[in-house]
Amino acid sequence: MKILVVSAHPEPRSLNASLARFAVDHLREAGHEVRVSDLYAMKWKATVDADDFPDEFPGAFSDKSSADFPAKSSAEFSDDQGRLHVMAASERATLAGRLSPDIAEEQEKVRWADAIVLQFPLWWFSVPAILKGWIDRVFTAGFAYGPAVPPPYSNGPLAGKRALVSVTAGARAGAFSDRGIHGELTDVLHPLQHGLFWFTGMAPLEPFAMYETNALPEERFEEARQAYAARLDRLFTDEPVPYRTLVGGDYDHDMRLLPDVEEPGTTGLALHTHPSGR
Structure with missing residues (x-):
């Protein structure tokens, strides 16, 4: 199988970098292709x-000196004179094959992969900014979402x-439990698991x-490497998180969960998973 490993830590000697290298080596030894x-x-x-959309805005930000920005406010970026609407511009550039080369290369990796592994430290209850930027720029309209693709x-x-998310945290596991002060890890990672992976159709595994x-x-x-190796070995056999589908009859026209389909006593983000594991 083909697997993309995305690593986000600034120190090559860090735990995260070590885990990323371990994953790459382990997966390749198991016979997988890895990028x-x-x-x-x-x-x-x-x-x-x-x-990011060079044909749409040729040279618009070629000079990013602060002195230029006041002169480029209302006139050049008004609605009628080339204002940047990110979703619309990204969709046009995506469908026309006119994205910047770095984005196009990463999208090609995502298309190529049968699975994606994200390796990162949990910083301020989220991913490092560089990984968020990878998500923002790579998962464009027309590629990962939008009216021209499935719902x-x-x-x-x-x-x-x-x-698969592989994440490190400095806090104790109990702090990310049901009564933990940080909240459950599944809730902290919901924007990734549900809002990125499941939103775009990918099947997220338990992190x-x-x-x-x-x-x-x-x-x-x-010990952690051995546990991680076991998870990587089950990358294509573990059951994914059983999120509900938008088109499966569980939601109304406003994308609100219907009251008669929820498990009694379930609250919060857990409402959007099937209690039966379907």
């Missing part, structure tokens, strides 16, 4: 702007692919998480 996007090594541009939360444009990683002894790292 890697090491975002910091690539010096990935993390912000969406008009340069979200169902058989989306990236259906058939699997997705692999390592806790108390600020000072990790060697023996715990070895």
Whole structure:
């Protein structure tokens, strides 16, 4: 099978970098084809702007000096004179094959992959900015969502692919439990698991998480590697998170869950998973 590993940590000697290398080596030894996007090594541009759509806005941001910006406010970016509407511009550029080359290359990797593994540290209850920028820029309208592709939360444009989050956190596991002060990890990762993977049709697996990683002894790292290896071995056999589909009859026209389909006593984000695991 074909797997894309996306790594997001600025230190090549970090735990996250070590886990990413381990995953790549382990998957290749198992016979899989693996590609890697090491975002910091690539010096990935993390912000969406008009340069992402060069044919739509030729030279619009070629000079980013602060002195130029006041002169480019109302006149050049008004509704009638080339205002940047990100969704519309990204969809036109995507469908026409006119995205910037770095985005096009990453989209080709995503298309190629049967599974995607994201490796990152949990920073401020989210992904590092560089990984968020990879998501913002790569998952464009017309590629991952939009009126020209299948509906979200169902058989989306990236259906058939699997997705695994491998995340490290400095806090104890209990802090991310049902009564933990940080909230359940499934809720913290909901924007990725449900809002990115499932929204685009990918099948997200339960995340692999390592806790108390600020000072990790060697023996715990070895235990974690063995546990991670087992998860990677089941990348294509584990059951994905059983999220409800938008088109399966569980939601009304306003995308609100119908009251008669929920499990009694279920609240919060858990409402959007099938209690039976279907």
